Amino acid sequence: MAQDLTGKIALVTGSGRGLGNVMARKLAARGADVIVHDLAWDATSKFGEASNLGEVVKQIEAMGVRSMGVTGNIGDRDAVAAMRDEIESKFGNVEILVNCAGGDIGASGNKPEPNNILGITYEDLTTLTNNNLIGTMLVTQAFVPQMVxxxxxxxxxxxxxxxxxGVSHGGIYATLKAAVTHYTRCLADEVRSAGVRVNAVSPGPAKTARFQATRTVDPDKMNSNKVSMDRYAEPEEIADAVVFLxxxxxxxxxxxxxxVDGGLQLFAG
Structure with a gap:
C-alpha cells in the first residue's frame, strides 16, 4: 500500500502497548512519524509487550520513520500541557491525533471491583472518567486548536x-465510551468548516495482551482462521480501520x- 502519510506527524495516546501500539505501527508503515505515549516509561512491561517506551520508539524508528516517546496521565491537565510542549518543541505540529488511551481500568491499575454502576467506588468512578472521557477532552483541547x-x-x-x-458489568466504562461517541459528533460539528476531520472507532473484543491476561477467554473465539466471524478480533483488524480513517x-x-466487531452488533445507528 502506498505510503500516503509520509511526513505526517501522528500522536497515538496509549500506544506503548495494546491496540494503541498496533495503531502506531500501522501509521508508521504508511509513512507517518509517530509519537508514542504511555502512562509511565516502563508501563509497557505490565503484560510483557516491551521493556519500556524507549524500546517501542526504536522499533518504530526501525520502520524508517521518526518517533519519540512521551509519558503522562491524560486525565491530568498539567501533564497533557507538558506533553504538548515537549512534542511541539522536539517534533513539530501534530497532524493526526488518535485518542486511544483509556480502558476499563480503576484506581488500582486493574479492573474496578466491584464493577457495577451502583457499587463502584468513588475512586474508580473518577479514575475511569479521567482516563476515558476527560483525558480524551484534554488531549483534544491541547492539539486540535492548532489543527483548526x-x-x-x-x-x-x-x-x-x-x-x-446496556450492560450490567462495566456500566461506567460503557457510559463513558458512549459519551466519547457523542463528543466525537459534537467536535466534528464544531470543526467541520475548518477542514479538520473527526471520526471514531468502536472496537469489539480484541486479542491484546491485556485482554488475554485479565479475562477468561473462549478458546474457540481465539481462532482467527475460522470461517465464522464469531471470534475475537486481531489487534491489526482494529488498527486497519483507524489507519483508513x-x-x-x-x-x-x-x-x-x-x-469494528465482526458483526457482533447488528442494528441501525
Missing amino acids: AREHGIVVNIASVAAHV CSPEAKFMHGQLLR
Missing part, C-alpha cells in the same frame, strides 16, 4: 462496542462511527 488554525488535521477517537448497548481514502468521512 492550520485548517488541516485528523482526529480518531477510540470508543467501544460497550458504548452501544487517517488516510486520503477517507477524506470525505466526518463525524462517523465505525464499529
Whole structure:
C-alpha cells in the first residue's frame, strides 16, 4: 500500500502497548512519524509487550520513520500541557491525533471491583472518567486548536462496542465510551468548516495482551482462521480501520462511527 502519510506527524495516546501500539505501527508503515505515549516509561512491561517506551520508539524508528516517546496521565491537565510542549518543541505540529488511551481500568491499575454502576467506588468512578472521557477532552483541547488554525488535521477517537448497548458489568466504562461517541459528533460539528476531520472507532473484543491476561477467554473465539466471524478480533483488524480513517481514502468521512466487531452488533445507528 502506498505510503500516503509520509511526513505526517501522528500522536497515538496509549500506544506503548495494546491496540494503541498496533495503531502506531500501522501509521508508521504508511509513512507517518509517530509519537508514542504511555502512562509511565516502563508501563509497557505490565503484560510483557516491551521493556519500556524507549524500546517501542526504536522499533518504530526501525520502520524508517521518526518517533519519540512521551509519558503522562491524560486525565491530568498539567501533564497533557507538558506533553504538548515537549512534542511541539522536539517534533513539530501534530497532524493526526488518535485518542486511544483509556480502558476499563480503576484506581488500582486493574479492573474496578466491584464493577457495577451502583457499587463502584468513588475512586474508580473518577479514575475511569479521567482516563476515558476527560483525558480524551484534554488531549483534544491541547492539539486540535492548532489543527483548526492550520485548517488541516485528523482526529480518531477510540470508543467501544460497550458504548452501544446496556450492560450490567462495566456500566461506567460503557457510559463513558458512549459519551466519547457523542463528543466525537459534537467536535466534528464544531470543526467541520475548518477542514479538520473527526471520526471514531468502536472496537469489539480484541486479542491484546491485556485482554488475554485479565479475562477468561473462549478458546474457540481465539481462532482467527475460522470461517465464522464469531471470534475475537486481531489487534491489526482494529488498527486497519483507524489507519483508513487517517488516510486520503477517507477524506470525505466526518463525524462517523465505525464499529469494528465482526458483526457482533447488528442494528441501525
